[in-house]
Structure formats: C-alpha cells, structure tokens
Amino acid sequence: MSARPLRGSILVEWAAFGIAALVVLGVLAAIASMWGTARPGELARIVVDVTGVEPVGDAYAATVNVRNVGTGTAAAVQVVAELEVDPQPMEGEQVIDILPGGGEHTVVFVFPSDPRQGRLDVRIASYQDP
Amino acid sequence: MARARRHRDHVSAGEELRSAVQGFAGGMLFGVPLLYTMEIWWLGDHTTAPQMLVVLIVTAAVVFLLNLTGGFKGRKHAGLDNVAMDSIEALGIGVVSAAAILALLHRIGPGIPAPASLAKIVYEAMPFAIGVSLARQLLAGDRTGGAERRRRPRPPRSVGEETAADLSAAAVGALLVAFNIAPTDEIDMLSAALGPASLAAIVAASLAVSYAIVFAAEFADHEHRHRQEGLLQRPLSETLASYAVALGMSGLMLFIFQNLSAADPWENHAAKIIVLGLPAAVGGAAGRLAV
Numbered sequence: 001m002s003a004r005p006l007r008g009s010i011l012v013e014w015a016a017f018g019i020a021a022l023v024v025l026g027v028l029a030a031i032a033s034m035w036g037t038a039r040p041g042e043l044a045r046i047v048v049d050v051t052g053v054e055p056v057g058d059a060y061a062a063t064v065n066v067r068n069v070g071t072g073t074a075a076a077v078q079v080v081a082e083l084e085v086d087p088q089p090m091e092g093e094q095v096i097d098i099l100p101g102g103g104e105h106t107v108v109f110v111f112p113s114d115p116r117q118g119r120l121d122v123r124i125a126s127y128q129d130p
Numbered sequence: 131m132a133r134a135r136r137h138r139d140h141v142s143a144g145e146e147l148r149s150a151v152q153g154f155a156g157g158m159l160f161g162v163p164l165l166y167t168m169e170i171w172w173l174g175d176h177t178t179a180p181q182m183l184v185v186l187i188v189t190a191a192v193v194f195l196l197n198l199t200g201g202f203k204g205r206k207h208a209g210l211d212n213v214a215m216d217s218i219e220a221l222g223i224g225v226v227s228a229a230a231i232l233a234l235l236h237r238i239g240p241g242i243p244a245p246a247s248l249a250k251i252v253y254e255a256m257p258f259a260i261g262v263s264l265a266r267q268l269l270a271g272d273r274t275g276g277a278e279r280r281r282r283p284r285p286p287r288s289v290g291e292e293t294a295a296d297l298s299a300a301a302v303g304a305l306l307v308a309f310n311i312a313p314t315d316e317i318d319m320l321s322a323a324l325g326p327a328s329l330a331a332i333v334a335a336s337l338a339v340s341y342a343i344v345f346a347a348e349f350a351d352h353e354h355r356h357r358q359e360g361l362l363q364r365p366l367s368e369t370l371a372s373y374a375v376a377l378g379m380s381g382l383m384l385f386i387f388q389n390l391s392a393a394d395p396w397e398n399h400a401a402k403i404i405v406l407g408l409p410a411a412v413g414g415a416a417g418r419l420a421v
Binding site for chain 2: 019020031032035075098100
C-alpha cells in the first residue's frame with residue numbers, strides 16, 4: 001500500500017525537478033554563450049536608413065530605421081535629420097532612450113517640404129555609453 | 131488532513147501540480163509590480179553575462195533561505211537535498227512565469243535582441259521566484275496560522291452576502307496591487323505597443339491567473355469556495371465577475387490619476403484598462419482569498 005505511491009511520488013518530484021532544472025540550466029547556458037560576446041564599454045555601431053517618405057496632410061513624413069549593428073549598448077541616441085531644400089534648409093532631431101546591441105528603432109521626421117525634392121541627410125550626432 | 135500532508139516527505143502528482151500553481155500565484159502577486167517597471171526593461175538592455183549570473187546566484191540563495199523556513203511546498207522536516215530541489219523548482223517556475231508575462235507584454239520576443247530578452251527574464255525572475263517561495267505565506271497565511279484560522283466554521287452567510295464580500299474583496303485587492311502602477315508611464319508605453327490580439331491575450335491571461343489563484347491553486351478554504359451557491363459564486367462566473375470588478379477599478383484608478391484623457395479615442399482607454407487589469411486581477415484574486 002505504501003511502497004507504490006511513494007515510488008510514484010518520488011518519480012513525480014524528480015520529473016518536476018528535472019523540468020525546472022532544465023529551465024535553469026537553459027538560462028545558465030544562454031548566459032554562458034553570451035559571456036564572450038558583449039564587453040562593457042564597447043562602443044555601439046549605429047546605422048541609419050531612410051526607409052520611406054510619404055505625404056501626411058500638408059506635410060511629408062520620412063521614416064528612418066535606426067539599427068545598432070554592434071554589441072555595445074547606446075543610450076540617449078541623438079538622431080539628426082538635415083534637409084537641403086529651397087528656399088532654406090530644415091533640420092529635425094530625435095532622441096532614442098536606449099538602443100541595445102542588435103536592436104533597432106523606427107523614428108519619423110516630419111517636414112513641410114517633400115524631402116525627395118532635396119537632399120535628406122540623416123545621421124547619429126551623439127549617444128551615451130550606459 | 132492538511133497537517134498530515136505537510137509532514138510527508140514526498141508529494142503526489144496532484145500535489146506537485148498544486149504546489150506549482152500555488153507557486154505561480156505567489157510569483158504573480160510578488161512579481162507583477164516589477165514587470166510594469168520600465169527601468170527593469172532598460173536594465174535588461176545593457177546587462178552583461180557576469181551581471182546576469184550574479185543576479186541568478188543571489189536569487190537562488192534567497193530562494194534557498196526562504197525554502198529552509200517553510201518554502202512553497204510547505205515541508206516541515208525537509209533535508210537540505212529537498213530544499214535544494216524545491217529551490218531549483220521555484221527558480222524554474224519564476225523563470226518560466228516571468229518569461230511568459232514579459233512575452234505577453236511584448237517586452238521580449240521578435241525584434242528584441244536575445245541578450246536583452248535574457249537579461250529581462252533573469253531580473254524579472256528574481257521577484258517571481260521569491261514570490262513562488264513565499265506563496266503559502268502570501269496567499270494562505272501559513273506562517274501566521276491564517277489558514278487554520280480560516281478553516282474554522284464561520285457564521286452562515288446568504289448568497290448575496292457571499293457575493294458582496296467576494297466582489298468587495300476583489301475591488302480592495304485590485305486597488306492594493308494596481309494603485310502603485312496606475313499613475314506610471316508604463317501603462318501608456320505598454321498599451322501603445324499592443325494590438326488587439328495581444329490585448330485579447332492579456333484578457334485571457336488575466337482570467338486564467340485569477341482562476342488559478344482562487345480555485346486551481348487550492349489555497350485555504352477552497353472546499354468552501356467550490357461549495358458556494360448562487361450565480362456569481364461558481365468558479366467561472368465568480369472569476370468573470372471579479373475580473374469585471376478589476377477592470378472597473380483599473381478604469382477608476384486611471385481616471386483618478388488623470389491617465390485617461392478625454393481627447394483620446396476609446397480604444398486607447400480600453401487598452402490602458404486591460405493592461406492595468408492584469409495586476410488588478412491578480413490583486414483581486416488575492417483579495418478574495420482573504421475573505
């Protein structure tokens with residue numbers, strides 16, 4: 001009467017422990033695999049792409065994809081867009097709070113003139129090393 | 131009966147599952163407020179592997195100490211090997227629960243780098259695993275003997291009184307857990323990033339967690355709960371009614387903290403209420419256990 005349920009109980013406990021141990025080991029393995037890839041203080045490598053321009057009401061929205069292709073994290077990423085267009089150039093600025101290595105973010109700049117009629121230059125002006 | 135079960139060294143499959151659900155319930159109660167904290171999401175973006183390992187080791191040590199003095203399986207005479215096994219289980223439940231809720235809130239998943247996702251899971255698993263270990267103390271009152279106190283015969287109450295007591299407790303519990311979250315920017319950030327399918331998933335998860343805490347986890351007095359009569363006293367209808375109360379309280383808290391702008395469309399309001407409804411439902415369920 002008592003031996004069989006006890007054996008079953010031990011099996012159940014070991015099964016529950018086994019599943020939990022696998023989860024914890026999985027986390028440890030993932031941490032171990034990252035050990036050599038990211039080093040504190042390593043600078044981020046950020047690239048920007050203008051992915052599209054479309055009219056929105058009386059203005060034009062330029063969509064910009066900002067990607068960190070490096071492994072270091074960047075904070076307070078300052079994205080600056082300069083539009084060379086007649087009669088006078090225009091400028092816009094965005095700040096992305098945090099951009100981890102491998103992460104990406106989409107920002108939109110809005111101009112009263114069509115950026116396709118001029119020269120749109122988008123660049124990263126600064127960021128912080130968190 | 132309950133006392134005899136706690137003295138046993140080994141538990142059945144049903145008890146193992148019940149312990150896991152109880153642990154999950156405790157984890158949700160203790161861990162949900164930190165899930166709605168953007169600083170923890172950001173911390174995940176620049177955490178190195180050694181830092182994650184330190185967090186995991188500290189969590190394991192705290193969980194081990196908690197399991198030494200009671201623990202989530204309520205063993206009274208457990209050896210160190212059993213305590214170590216229970217601690218790994220608590221950590222595993224914490225990791226899985228934290229990952230599931232982070233995915234539900236779109237804080238990890240497609241488009242988010244794997245190292246950042248992993249770090250968020252490790253940080254959020256800390257309060258979850260501690261909550262798992264404290265589940266009995268938090269929700270069943272084991273340490274203070276609250277469970278035994280609640281098992282005493284109580285004066286008979288009418289169906290109306292039972293329903294009113296449950297729904298009031300749900301409202302108070304929702305208020306206690308969600309009050310600190312309602313005025314924060316996290317509600318705006320989360321609701322803005324979630325589409326209809328994600329919001330529907332949060333509604334389903336809120337109902338499931340609420341049901342799990344009150345009925346599936348079988349904390350103190352669950353037999354009385356299952357015996358209750360009346361339209362709003364059955365498990366499913368009580369869960370639905372309590373969730374409606376949690377949503378109502380969420381709306382009220384967001385309104386009080388001026389987080390619902392009249393200029394915004396109703397869809398935004400609904401999204402915010404549903405996002406805050408998850409911690410409110412967890413609090414509401416814990417509140418119902420207290421009555």
